[in-house]
Amino acid sequence: MEFFKCTKCSEEYVFRRAVCHKCGSEEFTGVDITQGTAIDSVHLIATPEPMPDDYSVVMFQTPNGARGFCRTVSEIKRGDRIRITVDEYGPVCEPE
Amino acid sequence: MVSIAAANFARFGKREEDIFSIASESALPLLDKFRDSIDFVVVSNSYSGEFNDISGLNNLLTTHLGMDSVPSLRVDNTSGSGGSAVLVAKSLVASGEAQNVLVIGAEKMTGYPTKRSTRIIASLLPPEERRGGPSLPSLAAFMTRSYIREFSPTRESIARVAVKNHHNGSLNPYAHFQAEVTLEKVMTSKVIADPLRIFEYCPVSDGAVSLLVTSDDNAASFGSKAVRITGTGASSGVSSITSRESLVSIDSVKESAVKAFRSAGKTPGDMDIAELHDMASILEIVESEDVGFFRKGEGWKALESGETTIEGRLPINTSGGLNSKGHPIGASGVAQSAEIFLQLTGQAGKRQVKNASTGFSVSMAGFGNNSTSFVYEVA
Numbered sequence: 001m002e003f004f005k006c007t008k009c010s011e012e013y014v015f016r017r018a019v020c021h022k023c024g025s026e027e028f029t030g031v032d033i034t035q036g037t038a039i040d041s042v043h044l045i046a047t048p049e050p051m052p053d054d055y056s057v058v059m060f061q062t063p064n065g066a067r068g069f070c071r072t073v074s075e076i077k078r079g080d081r082i083r084i085t086v087d088e089y090g091p092v093c094e095p096e
Numbered sequence: 097m098v099s100i101a102a103a104n105f106a107r108f109g110k111r112e113e114d115i116f117s118i119a120s121e122s123a124l125p126l127l128d129k130f131r132d133s134i135d136f137v138v139v140s141n142s143y144s145g146e147f148n149d150i151s152g153l154n155n156l157l158t159t160h161l162g163m164d165s166v167p168s169l170r171v172d173n174t175s176g177s178g179g180s181a182v183l184v185a186k187s188l189v190a191s192g193e194a195q196n197v198l199v200i201g202a203e204k205m206t207g208y209p210t211k212r213s214t215r216i217i218a219s220l221l222p223p224e225e226r227r228g229g230p231s232l233p234s235l236a237a238f239m240t241r242s243y244i245r246e247f248s249p250t251r252e253s254i255a256r257v258a259v260k261n262h263h264n265g266s267l268n269p270y271a272h273f274q275a276e277v278t279l280e281k282v283m284t285s286k287v288i289a290d291p292l293r294i295f296e297y298c299p300v301s302d303g304a305v306s307l308l309v310t311s312d313d314n315a316a317s318f319g320s321k322a323v324r325i326t327g328t329g330a331s332s333g334v335s336s337i338t339s340r341e342s343l344v345s346i347d348s349v350k351e352s353a354v355k356a357f358r359s360a361g362k363t364p365g366d367m368d369i370a371e372l373h374d375m376a377s378i379l380e381i382v383e384s385e386d387v388g389f390f391r392k393g394e395g396w397k398a399l400e401s402g403e404t405t406i407e408g409r410l411p412i413n414t415s416g417g418l419n420s421k422g423h424p425i426g427a428s429g430v431a432q433s434a435e436i437f438l439q440l441t442g443q444a445g446k447r448q449v450k451n452a453s454t455g456f457s458v459s460m461a462g463f464g465n466n467s468t469s470f471v472y473e474v475a
Contacts, residue, residue, distance in 0.1 A: 015222040015336040042237040043290040047229065049215035057230045059238060059338060067338035069228025090227030 001084050001091040003066055005031045012066035035096065036060035038080045039067065051089055058082065058093055098186045099322040099475055101308045101315040102126050103434035105270040108303030108422035110206045115141075115148050115302075116160045119202035122304040123161060126198060130308055130318065136194035137161075137168035140181035140201040141426035146216045147205050157200065167194075174220045175375065177201070178429020179459020179468030185309040186325050196314055201430030202304035213300050217425075220462045222336050233297055235337055235463045236376030237289035242343040243378060244291075247393035251291060253400050255282045257377035258295045258419055260405055265416025267406075267447035272301045272422030296377035301422030305431045312475060321441040323455075327362060327471030329355025335465045346386055346464035349373075353387035353458060353469045360471035364388035367410065367471075368452035369439050371432035373460035374417040384412060387458060387469065406447055414439060414447045429459030429468070436472045 004013045008025035019026055039059040047053055055071045060082055062068075070084055070091035081096040106121035113121075119139075127134070139154040150156065154168040171181040178201045185197040205213060214231050221230065240254060259279050265271035282295040308320075315322035331351035334340055340347070357363055364387060372387070374380035381395040389410060390398045398404055404412040415421045415435040418428055436455035438444045455472040 013336075014224050014338055016224060040238055040241055042234045042241070043287070044229070044231060044234045044237075045286070046210055046214055046231065046233060046288050048218045048226075048231050049211045051229050053211075055229060057228065057234050069225055069230050069338065071229040090229065 014068035099315040101320040106304040109272040111302040115204035122306040140177040176461025197309045199307040201427035203424035203426040233289040240378040249396040253396045261417040261419040265420025271416040298418040298423035301424045303424035322475040327356040327360025329469045332466040348467040349386040352467040356469035371457040432457035
């Protein structure tokens with residue numbers, strides 16, 4: 001999963017930005033995120049197109065403090081370490 | 097000073113008619129009285145492209161209403177469109193650009209599978225976050241879980257928002273849901289995004305509402321009971337939910353309320369009634385704290401003690417709120433202003449609050465991506 005890292009101050013974002021909100025730099029580089037820690041997980045019944053019908057959304061934090069969402073069909077609890085990959089819909093995670 | 101001089105609803109719910117018919121149902125009674133005086137039309141609508149295959153709704157609608165020569169514009173600010181539209185109308189009158197503005201909030205959303213509607217509404221999230229699978233309901237679930245961890249309400253105390261608002265909706269002939277629900281029914285209903293259940297979310301609705309926004313002087317000449325808009329506040333927050341510092345507070349709601357109260361020279365304690373953006377049960381509680389009605393973490397206690405019922409110290413969402421009145425997205429913020437107008441002019445029927453002379457509303461876009469707050473006073 002790709003995050004965006006400010007080349008000047010190293011702030012990381014899941015949301016691509018034109019300007020770093022921390023230092024004002026306009027230069028970013030892609031960072032491959034493969035691990036994180038679950039902040040929380042929500043089991044979602046009514047899912048949006050084109051996603052599968054039944055999954056949990058995990059809000060996670062990277063080792064550098066940036067946060068993002070990924071899907072899972074596993075049981076993941078707050079504080080669990082997760083491993084992140086990408087499938088046809090987007091980022092998915094499993095317990096590490 | 098700018099006032100609201102008239103308001104009219106087309107019932108919210110699942111409607112068979114198209115968006116033009118629904119919008120006209122709300123606007124024609126006002127046009128019957130004020131047609132020759134209206135010199136601007138502001139249409140609040142967010143998803144006519146996605147749900148109805150219509151763009152340029154404002155011009156199509158003015159033609160439909162026989163108002164081809166009246167200038168118009170469409171305001172799209174997702175769930176906050178209505179509040180933004182009222183703010184635009186107020187600004188048009190205050191600046192002298194227009195004298196009498198017809199605001200029409202309208203949306204036609206039903207008829208699609210839930211999965212499609214969920215996708216359309218989730219399109220306001222940053223694309224990178226959407227790929228991770230969240231929906232708007234799931235964000236409310238994250239908020240609920242964080243709120244429970246931080247402030248220890250019982251799960252039932254949050255669900256009571258739905259019980260209160262369905263009761264209020266049962267007294268509102270324009271509401272989508274016309275029946276009360278018990279706490280047990282809410283707590284055993286289908287889970288949508290754990291832990292929130294279906295009765296705790298607003299339905300997908302069709303509906304429309306129209307307002308006449310004008311100057312105090314014009315309102316007096318119309319012979320109408322009027323409600324002054326004495327305070328306004330618009331504020332934006334970060335669109336990326338995962339970039340926010342707190343999951344139990346919404347910065348744009350807080351800041352817009354501070355601005356509105358400051359510009360009105362009032363405090364939250366001066367308010368007699370309020371309409372909050374309860375897309376999910378937890379949002380009414382969080383917003384009631386963020387706008388300053390209750391201390392952080394204590395909104396649920398006020399709800400449990402009955403302070404926010406129609407008979408309570410500060411009735412919240414007497415209309416039934418988005419939760420029961422429904423949430424035709426472009427209409428919702430306009431409907432909040434209309435409900436305050438009806439309450440403060442003594443026209444709210446079975447849900448009338450006694451002796452109310454001041455009111456507050458907050459119209460929220462997305463999941464707090466931006467907000468517009470208003471303070472109202474009897475003219």
